[in-house]
Amino acid sequence: MAKDMTKKKIIIVGGGISGLLATIKVCELGGEVYLFSYCPVKRSHSLCAQGGMNACMDTKGEHDSIYEHFDDTVYGGDFLADQLAVKGMVEAAPKLIKMLDRMGVTFTRTPEGNLDLRNFGGQKNKRTCFSGSTTGQQILYALDEQVRRWEVKGVVHKYEFWEFIKIIKNKEGICRGIVAQSMNTMEIKSFPADTVILATGGPGQVFGRCTASTICNGSAVSAVYQQGAEIANPEFIQIHPTAIPGSDKNRLMSEACRGEGGRVWVYKDGKPWYFLEEMYPAYGNLVPRDVASRAIFKVCVHMGLGINGENRVYLDLSHIDGDYLLRKLGGILEMYSEFVGQDPRKVPMEIFPSVHYSMGGIWVDRFHFTNIPGLMASGECDYQYHGANRLGANSLLSAAYSGTVSGPEAMKWAKSGKNGSELSEAEMEAARAEVQREYDKILQMNGSENAHKLHHEMGDLMYKYVAIERDNNGLDACLVELKKLLKRWDDIGITDRGHVANQEAMFVRQLRNMILYAMAITKGARCRDESRGAHAKIVLENGQRKHDENGDLVFMGRDDKNFMFTTIINYDPKTEEPLVSYREFDHSLIKPRARNYAVAKKE
């Protein structure tokens, strides 16, 4: 088949919601997409989103407004999100929902046939559109179907089971292609493009056990970071308050449980203590995730009130009608029964907070361009929209919205003539050969360390020092330990030297990227001397954690003067260490105010 040479070629790495929507947009604008993914795009991590997608539909008679959604998002994000970007997103939200509805997303409906809405954390109005408790899955599938339609038309070329390794820049320093490796045949190849969009999702695996899929390792983000892309706000890692702890992974129990009336409690003095409702009377169980996580952590770790002394609290749905629950939350209740062996409709679930989402990511401007020309980032792998803490059900929104921005912008850039010269065969081969050399070196590794054990250690380290409560001692220690891990990486020995689906060799390469990303997270956290959103830092006094007269830990306050800036992390190729600086962002629309969920929001 003769290829249309005039068609603009866009490489999109990652087939989650953001990547797929960008793909659709590019196709509609006449471009040709090369879609790379670790897995069949239909198995991307977007499908783990459960609770829903926020959009001001205002169909519940609550006089909800787009402004309210805007304010909730900015306030929930502790005033660290670019407000113009957020405004664009919340304004587009209802339109996106209608589009997804037309695409066949099986949203849950009211008796009248309208889209049903539910409550979600950090918002007082019903604003969350949902499909049972597998909303992400349903949205992803609908987009996957649309992309398949374009694939049949021959304008989408899927490279599933291909791992993105790095970008290729032309002589002007503009990104004009990528190197990727087949995960089955292990073939390494260069691919040219007019624009490259990364939509590779979050770095959950940096923390080992988390709610993320095993494929969410942030390796691609780290790879471009090492090639000069700036990472922004990586220290803001969302800890989801309600997850089923597990040794292989912490399985998410959607915020929708609380949205549908679930209550969190532990026994105190022999009686149930609904501590969230007591601590935050205005929002109760529906406080934002960072607030809920810290409260649960405090109750379990500092007060020792966890179930049977373990780090668990109850998430209770048993007071709600079983049929209603099945209809609204069927998917996740079934999951709980399956993995824990108890029926959440009858007994309270046992949950504990877990690493869940990264607000930070590759720095992008409002059009999703990174600081490397020709390279864009979209979805969880970018830092836009959520500030210091993400509201529940805003992730599907940001994923979808960013795709609708990055796709058309990628086409605009491709047509602008600013993207410099095409890659020559020699440049492409040079890039390929370099990756091949690195890969061959990994295949020869013959040391004493096991990559998976190292990964496990890194996860423990990150959980210990860079999770819910942080302090500068711990962060310093963590950085030292991470550097040691990086050293030990060189001493990895691999047992698999095969040339078919060598998952071990691929993992070794990803692990190095993960360690470097972990360093960026830790360094960002170390340098931010304040508490904001998901980043909560304890005051040190004489080198010890400071406690107040009640014995409670004293956290640093929010410091708008010094830290209402975006953290920017650059990679120092010489020392391999992260370099921290700060950058202004737009906060012109809503004036910062103190964040307090004990009282109803005052604007």
Add this chain to the structure above:
Amino acid sequence: MAEKVRFIIERQDAPDAKPYNQEFDVDYRPGLNVVASLMEIQKNPVTVDGKKVPPVVWECNCLEKVCGACMMVINGKAQQACCALVDNLKKPIKLQPARTFPVIRDLLIDRSRMFEALKRIQGWIELDGSWENRDAPIQNPYTARTAYEISRCMTCGCCLEACPNVGPQSDFIGPAPTVQAYLFNLHPLGKFDAPKRLNVLMEKGGITSCGNSQNCEAVCPKSIKLTKYLAQLNRDVNIQALKNIFDN
């Protein structure tokens, strides 16, 4: 001494290599599942004979039974490995790749035929475009509930593996893709192309290849009532066949 769980794993080094068995022991812990066990083997890939071997290759993503990646044959039955709790399995636990599909390596299989089948049944809604044009049509909430049930299909391939009529000996596209056609026929916009999809199902390898063994429904990890929708589709294609004859 921790209790051990014995795994017998059918391995294969390359697509055309000969399969062989290897045995591994994994420390038992409560709630242990098959994926977690394979992860332990990754950390210490040593067989029961003390031989250090390449870690077992398999596919998994979400570990929550929504992505469909980790389907394999466990003790003879196709299922998701992530939610196959060791407690519920007969020991020693035997793991095999789902050989209805081409094996790439060990437990890793190539399921692209399922995605190809989704192309064939035109599993999408013909949208004018992703731009805003009007409100989406209202939907009957009961129909929507049925659609949601079917739409939870995660293309894992359990039903294809269990179906006696799917395999190299036949060209049946399998229960999952067939029933997906019904999903799109239910949507108020997807309905417009229902005759197209039904005609595709009448072709060779379509719904006529269903032999009503009903294994698909029995093994579906999502408990989708596949046989009910297959029967409904049978009804629909029959009517479509009459229309094909008499409307022309």
Add this chain to the structure above:
Amino acid sequence: MIHTTFYLRRLHSLCGLLVLGMVLFEHIFTNSMAILGPEGLNTALEMMELIPKPIFIGLEIGGIAIPLLFHGIYGIYIALQAKNNPQNYGYVRNWNFALQRWTAWFLVVFLIWHVGYLRCYVKGVTGTPISFELLQNFFQNPVVVVLYVIGMWAAIFHFCNGISTFCMTWGITKGPRSQKVISCISMLLCAGMCLITLVFMGSYFVY
């Protein structure tokens, strides 16, 4: 669009249930007359002889031979598409699915023998009319009896299970409950027909 596969499959289903089902019923009905003794069966067989020859042959060819050949040959093609797996998936319906195919294989061989010997050789070539006495003599060999009983049972099961799958294939029974009801009824029918078979086969040893 002409969907050959579709029409062939549906024809296969129709032909099996309606046409061959009638043949099976006719056989069981006629043969059950043996219960009344030699007279009963011989009278019934004589009644059949009353049908004018051309019509009878026409019926045999059009109503039995052609449908049987089509159902058999296309059935072999269908059976070849299955890898039976009840040992791993031991659900009732899957056993029935496998049995449907195993009985089919058996019936192919059995019917070649049955039609070839009794209809073509005995009746056709030697011109001997079929009678109670002839069959009684034929059944002196216990192997023959066993094979005939199994053959009848196979045909009956194949037919009765066919009723269940027919209802699914034609979209008549959609939900699990209606499918269950039909399958119970057809299995009862199966049991009844098998019993009748046993009784009339036994009558050759009573009289």
